[in-house]
Structures are given as structure tokens and as C-alpha cells.
Amino acid sequence: MNFDTNHQLVLASASPRRKELFSKLGVPFEVITSNVEETSVQAETMKEYVREVALLKARDVAKKGKGKTIIGADTVVVFEDTLLHKPKNEEEAIAHLTRLSENVHQVMTAVVIIQADGTEEVIVEETKVYFKKLSKELIESYVETGDPFDKAGGYGIQTDGVLFVDHIVGDYNNVVGLPLASLFEKLIALNILKL
Numbered sequence: 001m002n003f004d005t006n007h008q009l010v011l012a013s014a015s016p017r018r019k020e021l022f023s024k025l026g027v028p029f030e031v032i033t034s035n036v037e038e039t040s041v042q043a044e045t046m047k048e049y050v051r052e053v054a055l056l057k058a059r060d061v062a063k064k065g066k067g068k069t070i071i072g073a074d075t076v077v078v079f080e081d082t083l084l085h086k087p088k089n090e091e092e093a094i095a096h097l098t099r100l101s102e103n104v105h106q107v108m109t110a111v112v113i114i115q116a117d118g119t120e121e122v123i124v125e126e127t128k129v130y131f132k133k134l135s136k137e138l139i140e141s142y143v144e145t146g147d148p149f150d151k152a153g154g155y156g157i158q159t160d161g162v163l164f165v166d167h168i169v170g171d172y173n174n175v176v177g178l179p180l181a182s183l184f185e186k187l188i189a190l191n192i193l194k195l
């Protein structure tokens with residue numbers, strides 16, 4: 001679909017998956033990426049952590065895109081109150097997937113909208129993902145494909161990781177990195193997009 005906007009929209013993300021999802025709104029936008037250090041963020045809860053990281057990225061890009069509307073996001077995978085970051089090596093990827101096997105985890109994505117006047121809005125959306133029992137052989141052959149390394153939790157639900165999923169509760173796109181339906185709703189409510 002195509003919507004109208006009189007805002008200059010900036011997607012503050014290097015993720016090709018977010019770019020593809022955001023394109024579905026049919027409005028022009030540019031991509032400006034941030035180079036902030038996510039590890040510096042301190043927070044008491046996972047929800048607060050993902051919110052703070054998304055704010056950090058969006059605020060950094062807002063400095064480079066004055067007068068524009070900035071949309072930034074961050075996605076985390078939470079298992080038993082622990083963050084499963086993008087795996088740094090094969091061992092870590094195998095460890096993540098072994099923990100997720102036959103269990104439920106949460107994928108949380110925070111989306112930040114910073115308007116030209118500096119107003120900030122944040123959405124944090126959660127999707128529960130239930131994994132099937134994964135054999136050691138399946139985990140190892142998946143990790144060998146290299147797919148886990150740019151993905152929180154070490155799997156992609158939009159790629160071969162879909163084979164691990166029994167069912168989800170919540171928005172599928174939230175797992176991929178952008179809760180598009182909630183973002184759309186918010187952009188309409190803020191009058192940034194018009195029907």
C-alpha cells in the first residue's frame with residue numbers, strides 16, 4: 001500500500017530486514033546508520049535495556065538528520081532472564097541454540113520515533129517463540145551455514161531457523177526486527193503517515 005507523508009523519514013538501521021519491512025509502508029525514506037556502542041547501556045530490566053539501546057541508536061542518528069523524523073530499533077532475545085546476543089563464534093551459536101531447544105523465549109523489539117521537534121515515542125513489543133527439540137546434528141549443520149552470526153539469539157525465523165519453531169505468540173515481524181503493524185499504527189496516530 002502507499003501512504004502519504006510530509007515528513008522526511010530516516011530509518012536508523014543497518015539491518016537489511018528492517019529496510020525491507022519498512023519499505024512495505026510505500027513511503028520514501030533514507031537509511032542513516034548509527035555507530036554507537038550498545039554495550040555501554042545499563043538497565044534494570046530487559047525491556048528497559050532494549051528501549052535504551054534503541055534510544056541510543058535513534059538519538060545518534062537524529063544528530064545527523066536534523067529536521068527529519070528518525071525511526072530506530074533494537075531487537076533482543078531473552079531466555080530465562082538472560083540476553084542471548086549475536087553469537088561471536090560457532091561455539092556460542094551452538095550454546096544459544098542448545099538452550100533454546102524445546103523451550104520458550106522472548107523476542108523484544110523496541111522502536112523509537114524522534115520527530116523534528118525532538119519529541120520521542122517508544123514502542124516495545126514482545127513475541128514469545130516456542131522451539132521444537134533440536135538435535136545436535138541439526139544445530140551443527142545450521143551453524144555451519146553462517147546464518148546465526150548477524151542475528152540476536154543466533155537464528156533467523158525468516159531463514160532456515162524457521163525449521164526450529166513450533167509456534168509463536170505475537171507479531172512475526174517483531175521477531176525479524178520490526179513490529180510493522182504497531183509501528184504503522186503509531187505513525188498514523190502521530191499524523192506522520194496519512195491514509
Ligand SMILES: Cc1cn([C@H]2C[C@H](O)[C@@H](COP(=O)(O)OP(=O)(O)OP(=O)(O)O)O2)c(=O)[nH]c1=O
Pocket residue numbers: 012013014015017033034057073074075076077107150151152153155156157158161175176177
Ligand atoms: C531472533 C531473530 C533476530 N533477527 C535479527 C534482527 C536484528 O536485525 C538482529 C538483532 O540485532 P539489532 O542490534 O537489533 O539490529 P542490527 O545490528 O541488525 O541493525 P541496527 O543495529 O543497525 O539497527 O537480529 C532476525 O533477523 N531474525 C530472527 O529470527
